[in-house]
Amino acid sequence: MAIFTSTVYQNEFLADGSTDVNAIVRITCSQAGVAGQSGAGDVGEIVIVDTSASMGLVNMQAAKDAAMVAVDTIVDGTYFAVVAGNHRAYLAFPRVTSGPGMVRMDPNTRMAAKAAIASFRADGGTAMGAWLLLARSLFASIPNLAGKHAILLTDGENHNESVTQLDASIRQCLGQFQVDCRGIGVEWQVSEIRKIAQALLGTVDVIPGPRDLPRIFRELIATSMGRGVPDAHLHVWIPQGAQILFVRQVSPTVEDLTHRATPLNPLTSWYPTGAWGDESRDYHIAVRLPAKAVGTEQLAARVQLVAGAAILTQGMVKARWSADASLTTRISPEVAHYTGQTELAAVIQEGLAAHAGGDDRTATQKLGRAVQLANQTGNAEATTRLSRVVDITDAATGTVAMKKDIDKADEMALDTASTRTTRIRG
Amino acid sequence: MTKLDRGAPGVQWSADTSPMTAPTAQATAVDSYPVACAACGGQLGVDGYCTTCGQKARSLREHYELTPQPWVAGVCDIGQTHARNEDALALQADATRAVIVVCDGVTTSEGSDVASMAAARSTCDHVWASDPKGLGTPSSRAAAMRSVLVKAVARANQTVIDHTDLASHNFAATTIAIAVVDSSAIFCATLGDSRVYWLPDFGQPEQATKDHSLAQSGMDSGTERAQAEASIFAHTITKWLGRDATDLMPNTAQIELTEPGWLIVCSDGLWNYVSEAARLATLVGELAGEPVTAHQLATRLVGWANDQGGHDNITVACARVGDHRPAQEARASTTSEAVDTTSASGPTPKHT
Numbered sequence: 001m002a003i004f005t006s007t008v009y010q011n012e013f014l015a016d017g018s019t020d021v022n023a024i025v026r027i028t029c030s031q032a033g034v035a036g037q038s039g040a041g042d043v044g045e046i047v048i049v050d051t052s053a054s055m056g057l058v059n060m061q062a063a064k065d066a067a068m069v070a071v072d073t074i075v076d077g078t079y080f081a082v083v084a085g086n087h088r089a090y091l092a093f094p095r096v097t098s099g100p101g102m103v104r105m106d107p108n109t110r111m112a113a114k115a116a117i118a119s120f121r122a123d124g125g126t127a128m129g130a131w132l133l134l135a136r137s138l139f140a141s142i143p144n145l146a147g148k149h150a151i152l153l154t155d156g157e158n159h160n161e162s163v164t165q166l167d168a169s170i171r172q173c174l175g176q177f178q179v180d181c182r183g184i185g186v187e188w189q190v191s192e193i194r195k196i197a198q199a200l201l202g203t204v205d206v207i208p209g210p211r212d213l214p215r216i217f218r219e220l221i222a223t224s225m226g227r228g229v230p231d232a233h234l235h236v237w238i239p240q241g242a243q244i245l246f247v248r249q250v251s252p253t254v255e256d257l258t259h260r261a262t263p264l265n266p267l268t269s270w271y272p273t274g275a276w277g278d279e280s281r282d283y284h285i286a287v288r289l290p291a292k293a294v295g296t297e298q299l300a301a302r303v304q305l306v307a308g309a310a311i312l313t314q315g316m317v318k319a320r321w322s323a324d325a326s327l328t329t330r331i332s333p334e335v336a337h338y339t340g341q342t343e344l345a346a347v348i349q350e351g352l353a354a355h356a357g358g359d360d361r362t363a364t365q366k367l368g369r370a371v372q373l374a375n376q377t378g379n380a381e382a383t384t385r386l387s388r389v390v391d392i393t394d395a396a397t398g399t400v401a402m403k404k405d406i407d408k409a410d411e412m413a414l415d416t417a418s419t420r421t422t423r424i425r426g
Numbered sequence: 427m428t429k430l431d432r433g434a435p436g437v438q439w440s441a442d443t444s445p446m447t448a449p450t451a452q453a454t455a456v457d458s459y460p461v462a463c464a465a466c467g468g469q470l471g472v473d474g475y476c477t478t479c480g481q482k483a484r485s486l487r488e489h490y491e492l493t494p495q496p497w498v499a500g501v502c503d504i505g506q507t508h509a510r511n512e513d514a515l516a517l518q519a520d521a522t523r524a525v526i527v528v529c530d531g532v533t534t535s536e537g538s539d540v541a542s543m544a545a546a547r548s549t550c551d552h553v554w555a556s557d558p559k560g561l562g563t564p565s566s567r568a569a570a571m572r573s574v575l576v577k578a579v580a581r582a583n584q585t586v587i588d589h590t591d592l593a594s595h596n597f598a599a600t601t602i603a604i605a606v607v608d609s610s611a612i613f614c615a616t617l618g619d620s621r622v623y624w625l626p627d628f629g630q631p632e633q634a635t636k637d638h639s640l641a642q643s644g645m646d647s648g649t650e651r652a653q654a655e656a657s658i659f660a661h662t663i664t665k666w667l668g669r670d671a672t673d674l675m676p677n678t679a680q681i682e683l684t685e686p687g688w689l690i691v692c693s694d695g696l697w698n699y700v701s702e703a704a705r706l707a708t709l710v711g712e713l714a715g716e717p718v719t720a721h722q723l724a725t726r727l728v729g730w731a732n733d734q735g736g737h738d739n740i741t742v743a744c745a746r747v748g749d750h751r752p753a754q755e756a757r758a759s760t761t762s763e764a765v766d767t768t769s770a771s772g773p774t775p776k777h778t
């Protein structure tokens with residue numbers, strides 16, 4: 001059985017009249033077990049590969065190799081399917097036209113799936129909404145799947161669908177399955193793919209080159225197979241009269257969950273968190289309370305991770321009003337750290353968007369602030385990525401200038417990595 | 427500490443451990459285990475906070491109330507400024523007899539909240555079970571009671587030691603005040619500065635025993651009470667229960683009951699604000715303006731001490747004596763006579 005623990009980092013002391021409580025709740029899972037074999041029910045895995053014409057010979061071959069590695073990595077007994085996507089979505093394996101669209105992995109189905117993958121040819125356009133909808137139907141064709149995960153590889157923009165069409169498809173897939181998205185080359189849109197990954201509780205990243213593809217697919221599937229807890233929700237209870245200012249996942253990546261709240265009862269909202277393996281995630285919770293008398297101690301939020309009816313762990317966010325300024329003026333280092341990291345992600349994305357729109361003045365200002373924040377919060381990875389896009393004169397003050405020739409791949413790498421956070425130092 | 431918080435033994439201690447301590451029905455009936463939030467009435471969560479308003483529930487160690495009989499009640503409260511309630515209260519009573527024990531754990535010692543509770547509970551149960559009659563005469567009964575109380579204090583010391591962390595560098599320490607009241611007399615013993623007051627309805631209010639404190643030492647050598655008790659050393663006690671106790675001989679007293687009145691046993695959390703017996707009697711007169719129950723009076727005295735600042739833990743036990751037995755006739759006769767005959771001289775505590 002998976003073991004969950006939670007730790008709350010906060011300064012619970014509030015000055016007289018103060019109302020806002022900020023806390024970082026770290027939830028850690030260990031002994032999660034293997035997906036589909038932890039007693040929590042069967043799981044399904046779908047590999048979605050872009051087979052549009054732009055993939056070309058090299059990327060297409062790499063994608064085929066990678067898809068085969070992915071099939072090799074899927075644990076026997078797991079329901080699986082392989083989807084080939086261009087301007088339409090094809091069920092490459094299993095080759096069925098009705099009934100269940102997924103089969104259990106075993107040596108025979110693995111071999112047959114690899115034979116199907118070997119026949120992929122790069123041709124046609126790109127319609128990712130259609131790929132997602134097919135994956136949704138395939139998962140739905142197997143009753144009672146406890147965990148549903150897909151990996152999606154693309155190399156280009158979603159030319160064959162409008163933004164509205166893609167958004168509608170994403171909406172239909174919300175809560176149905178998780179997708180980790182990867183882009184190869186420099187022709188795909190980070191914001192487009194990030195939109196899919198964020199909505200469907202997955203990750204987004206660049207694939208540096210075709211040779212990295214098989215390794216990355218193996219890692220993605222292995223991570224997914226290590227998620228023995230197929231689905232869990234974050235429940236946030238606040239006291240009567242209080243208000244949730246925001247709920248964000250802040251580690252390993254920044255994801256604002258505030259707007260994904262579903263009310264459970266008048267005081268409790270829940271947020272999807274997807275499947276859990278052996279990992280730890282940090283959540284930043286901000287609650288506004290009615291101010292109470294100095295000396296009062298109360299709970300500002302109960303933060304629970306829940307699977308089905310089981311409360312896996314609970315973190316308690318507290319509030320204590322005090323007249324002692326030496327207590328109330330302290331800021332939790334964790335809260336400060338993640339507040340900085342959240343702003344870092346935002347200014348990187350805003351800076352790159354301004355640059356893409358030709359507004360280098362705004363871009364320089366935003367990316368300068370990003371350099372300053374990365375420096376302050378000790379995010380060396382972000383500093384390195386930023387230094388490939390801007391020339392840094394002084395990191396402490398955020399004095400930078402846009403580079404003359406920016407490699408598109410570096411810009412995309414900075415963009416996709418923008419939401420990745422570091423843990424606090426020390 | 428944890429065990430006390432969860433299991434709420436502070437309010438139903440003797441139910442099954444010592445069946446010989448008779449009035450268990452009444453004692454266990456007084457179960458003040460909190461189930462509703464004090465702030466909003468909402469349901470308390472298992473995590474100790476209200477599920478509606480989030481208010482932290484006071485654990486029973488922080489505040490508990492006992493009413494073993496309508497005429498005997500007590501409240502033990504953390505006060506306003508201390509982080510922990512190191513006071514402890516234990517009561518046993520039936521229709522005519524009661525045992526009251528108040529302990530005040532020394533804040534600067536380690537684990538004194540645990541030790542004070544253990545000492546109060548075990549002493550109360552022990553004294554309740556020991557009801558010596560002596561040779562049948564009042565004086566021989568008094569001598570036997572005094573012996574029981576002196577031994578009970580020594581026994582309480584062992585209980586404190588049993589609940590002391592021997593690895594500690596600062597052994598748990600506590601005061602103790604024991605009062606036994608029945609239809610004819612009050613017997614009491616104190617060690618440290620927890621007090622027993624007898625406030626007869628008409629006679630002279632009395633502090634039954636002297637404190638073991640530097641303030642009392644000052645008064646004994648001629649310093650005025652107000653001055654002695656204002657000294658920064660006033661609260662330094664000269665005798666206590668604990669592993670490093672040097673002298674376990676309590677001050678004892680016996681008060682023959684001739685009229686109704688209030689018996690008050692309290693920690694310094696109350697008497698800090700109202701030390702003189704006469705002032706306490708006036709306060710009780712004000713708070714008990716209309717007829718009150720023992721529980722109401724104890725609650726009001728603790729509330730009043732909290733209103734004065736609640737700078738220490740506050741424990742107050744009250745027993746309404748003399749209303750409900752033969753003494754009632756005595757009261758009726760005294761009241762129908764003249765007030766001046768009864769107010770002239772109250773019973774005199776015997777300091778030994």
